[in-house]
Amino acid sequence: MSVLNIARQDVVKILKTAGIQIALSDIVFPPDYKLGDFSFPLFGAAKEAGIAPAILAQKIAEKLKPQGLVEKIEIAGPYVNFWLKREEIVREVVTPPVPPLKLRGGKKKVLPLRLRGSERGLRGGRVMMEMISPNNNKPLHLGHLRNAFLGESVARMLEAQGAKLIRTCLFNDRGLHIAKSMLAYKLWGAGKTPESERMKGDEFVVSWYVLFEHKAREEQKIAAATLRSPRGGLKTAATGEVSGHTLQAQAEELVRKWEAGDKETLELWKKMSGWALEGINMTLKRLGMKFDAFYYESKLWKAGKKVVVEGLKRGIFKKEKSGAVLIEFEEALGLPPKVLQRADGTTIYATADLALGPEKFSARGGSAFGGKKYKLAHSIWCVGQEQNLYFKQLFAIYKMLGHKWADQCEHLSYGLVFLPEGKMKTREGTVVEADALLNKMYELVYEEVKARHAHLTEAEIGERAEIIAQAAVRYYLLSVSPKSLVHFDPKASISFTGHTGPYLLYTYARIASILRKAKGSNAPLPAQAGQPHLKLRGGEGGVTNDCEWRLIFSIARFSEIVAQAADQRDPSQLAQYLYSLAKTFSDFYEAVPVLQSEEPTRGFRLALLRSAREILGRGLHLLTIQPLEEM
RNA sequence: GGCCCCGUAGUUCAAUGGACAGAACGCGAGACUUCUAAGCUCGUUAUGGGGGUUCGAUUCCCUCCGGGGCCA
Numbered sequence: 127m128s129v130l131n132i133a134r135q136d137v138v139k140i141l142k143t144a145g146i147q148i149a150l151s152d153i154v155f156p157p158d159y160k161l162g163d164f165s166f167p168l169f170g171a172a173k174e175a176g177i178a179p180a181i182l183a184q185k186i187a188e189k190l191k192p193q194g195l196v197e198k199i200e201i202a203g204p205y206v207n208f209w210l211k212r213e214e215i216v217r218e219v220v221t222p223p224v225p226p227l228k229l230r231g232g233k234k235k236v237l238p239l240r241l242r243g244s245e246r247g248l249r250g251g252r253v254m255m256e257m258i259s260p261n262n263n264k265p266l267h268l269g270h271l272r273n274a275f276l277g278e279s280v281a282r283m284l285e286a287q288g289a290k291l292i293r294t295c296l297f298n299d300r301g302l303h304i305a306k307s308m309l310a311y312k313l314w315g316a317g318k319t320p321e322s323e324r325m326k327g328d329e330f331v332v333s334w335y336v337l338f339e340h341k342a343r344e345e346q347k348i349a350a351a352t353l354r355s356p357r358g359g360l361k362t363a364a365t366g367e368v369s370g371h372t373l374q375a376q377a378e379e380l381v382r383k384w385e386a387g388d389k390e391t392l393e394l395w396k397k398m399s400g401w402a403l404e405g406i407n408m409t410l411k412r413l414g415m416k417f418d419a420f421y422y423e424s425k426l427w428k429a430g431k432k433v434v435v436e437g438l439k440r441g442i443f444k445k446e447k448s449g450a451v452l453i454e455f456e457e458a459l460g461l462p463p464k465v466l467q468r469a470d471g472t473t474i475y476a477t478a479d480l481a482l483g484p485e486k487f488s489a490r491g492g493s494a495f496g497g498k499k500y501k502l503a504h505s506i507w508c509v510g511q512e513q514n515l516y517f518k519q520l521f522a523i524y525k526m527l528g529h530k531w532a533d534q535c536e537h538l539s540y541g542l543v544f545l546p547e548g549k550m551k552t553r554e555g556t557v558v559e560a561d562a563l564l565n566k567m568y569e570l571v572y573e574e575v576k577a578r579h580a581h582l583t584e585a586e587i588g589e590r591a592e593i594i595a596q597a598a599v600r601y602y603l604l605s606v607s608p609k610s611l612v613h614f615d616p617k618a619s620i621s622f623t624g625h626t627g628p629y630l631l632y633t634y635a636r637i638a639s640i641l642r643k644a645k646g647s648n649a650p651l652p653a654q655a656g657q658p659h660l661k662l663r664g665g666e667g668g669v670t671n672d673c674e675w676r677l678i679f680s681i682a683r684f685s686e687i688v689a690q691a692a693d694q695r696d697p698s699q700l701a702q703y704l705y706s707l708a709k710t711f712s713d714f715y716e717a718v719p720v721l722q723s724e725e726p727t728r729g730f731r732l733a734l735l736r737s738a739r740e741i742l743g744r745g746l747h748l749l750t751i752q753p754l755e756e757m
Numbered sequence: 758g759g760c761c762c763c764g765u766a767g768u769u770c771a772a773u774g775g776a777c778a779g780a781a782c783g784c785g786a787g788a789c790u791u792c793u794a795a796g797c798u799c800g801u802u803a804u805g806g807g808g809g810u811u812c813g814a815u816u817c818c819c820u821c822c823g824g825g826g827c828c829a
Contacts, residue, residue: 512825514827
């Protein structure tokens with residue numbers, strides 16, 4: 127329990143003695159720190175008492191006596207404001223150095239995890255986070271970046287709450303999209319390879335996809351023009367040959383051949399999805415994304431077909447006259463029917479997902495884990511909000527199939543990334559590719575770093591530039607609440623000043639710089655001097671001004687901010703908080719000297735800065751951002 | 758057509774039903790020259806329209822307008 131929560135309980139006790147019953151959550155923060163540390167508005171209580179709030183405030187004023195962590199109480203119109211005992215809070219926030227961040231893999235104390243919309247505790251439960259889940263026919267783009275950062279950030283925040291996270295990624299490596307790339311390559315590729323074209327594998331593969339879409343559209347135009355022709359035959363725009371099969375039909379044929387195990391088709395598929403995967407993996411590596419297991423649609427679809435057969439047998443699924451298999455939901459759910467298998471018997475990604483859920487929750491551990499046992503308490507799918515309906519349907523299907531874990535499935539949904547011209551569309555070439563964006567940011571930062579630190583080697587500049595560039599992109603995408611659309615203008619690059627990732631890094635680096643310099647000086651840090659507690663009374667190195675107090679109070683809020691952000695799956699709350707923390711530090715930095723101040727104030731301020739650095743560092747880590755000691 | 762999300766300053770984003778709606782970018786001015794000026798200070802401009810619930814609405818409800826998404 128955080129020290130602020132203990133203080134809140136004291137506030138509740140104090141109000142109780144005045145005959146006012148409130149909950150912890152009724153206590154708010156005043157709009158200005160000068161008004162106090164906590165506040166309680168009396169409107170509700172006044173209504174119950176049948177008198178004006180300000181009158182009630184005056185009436186209870188003398189009954190309100192400070193106790194516990196509360197030092198002072200004041201009435202301000204309809205509000206009761208509380209000041210905390212700064213020395214006590216300081217002891218919690220500053221004196222015991224904040225325990226170092228436990229990274230993945232380390233032993234950690236298990237704390238109860240609250241799940242959104244549920245009071246059910248989840249002690250040390252295993253939570254799976256599936257993220258990115260790309261199609262194997264194109265490079266990762268800006269939308270995938272949002273997905274990756276959101277998923278990873280929520281994963282880290284849940285870890286901070288005591289959950290054990292298992293990170294997974296599903297590759298949609300088969301199906302119509304890859305068939306389209308394959309067909310175009312087959313028709314017009316003539317032995318070209320990523321090497322021969324000097325392209326990254328994923329870029330190479332998507333170029334055929336884009337070509338397919340282009341040719342298919344041309345074909346449609348011609349088809350529309352020849353629709354009334356008595357012969358009715360279609361010309362394929364690409365080859366000019368008369369053919370009864372459209373490109374679309376040929377791509378669908380390729381899917382059938384793939385599922386039938388056609389050797390030539392499988393070989394081509396292996397080659398192309400391999401190229402795509404190689405390119406995607408390079409980007410994932412650059413992003414530092416690490417996974418505990420991968421799923422492949424190409425390995426799941428057969429198991430999905432079995433579920434279809436079984437579902438038909440049990441009468442849960444229905445076969446239409448066309449041959450397509452679908453499921454209908456009970457009316458109360460308000461969900462439209464969902465097709466699970468095409469009329470021609472080929473599968474779609476919903477088919478594979480029928481098998482994915484059981485695979486994830488299998489007590490034996492799925493094949494993707496190499497037989498490891500993962501008993502999941504919860505499973506999260508981090509996927510864009512355009513799939514909201516789909517996931518409602520999918521989870522409902524799991525339930526109808528009788529899976530007990532259906533209620534432990536969660537769709538972590540987020541808004542699309544929008545460009546000035548609208549939604550990004552691969553087929554129209556309006557996409558901001560992840561690599562291109564990161565490269566552009568890198569170049570901009572590189573020049574900036576070089577201008578500031580001429581003495582660094584090329585490699586050192588490059589390393590810093592990459593971290594700063596990524597921090598900018600990561601913070602930019604995470605500072606917007608997940609459900610909002612992100613508007614991104616590629617022409618206006620992401621800023622490095624103001625409310626940005628680099629500002630946070632800069633703040634961290636300035637704190638680190640002071641602490642480095644302090645180590646070189648004679649006066650030891652209090653902790654190094656072996657003092658169990660700082661002397662905190664006025665004039666002895668305790669809180670001497672508001673700048674310090676605001677920084678301390680801000681630090682004290684960290685753990686509950688993280689808990690709430692984790693609970694609501696919303697890293698933007700943490701992002702906003704970290705910015706305000708950095709801002710508060712900047713005020714402190716401008717207002718008071720640290721190294722030049724007198725002992726014991728100097729020691730106190732150094733200890734405070736160590737806490738600030740620790741919290742800022744932990745916060746950045748939870749936002750997937752790597753701090754820099756020097757910038 | 759049905760369902761879902763969104764509409765806040767010129768732009769991009771904040772605001773568990775509470776105190777004068779906050780930032781940042783942009784634009785305009787300025788200070789220090791002590792620990793990193795990617796910083797700090799001051800100024801500038803906003804809740805799409807109309808109803809309702811409430812002591813109090815950016816927030817909840819209805820409706821219209823606008824943007825986006827999903828389903829057929």
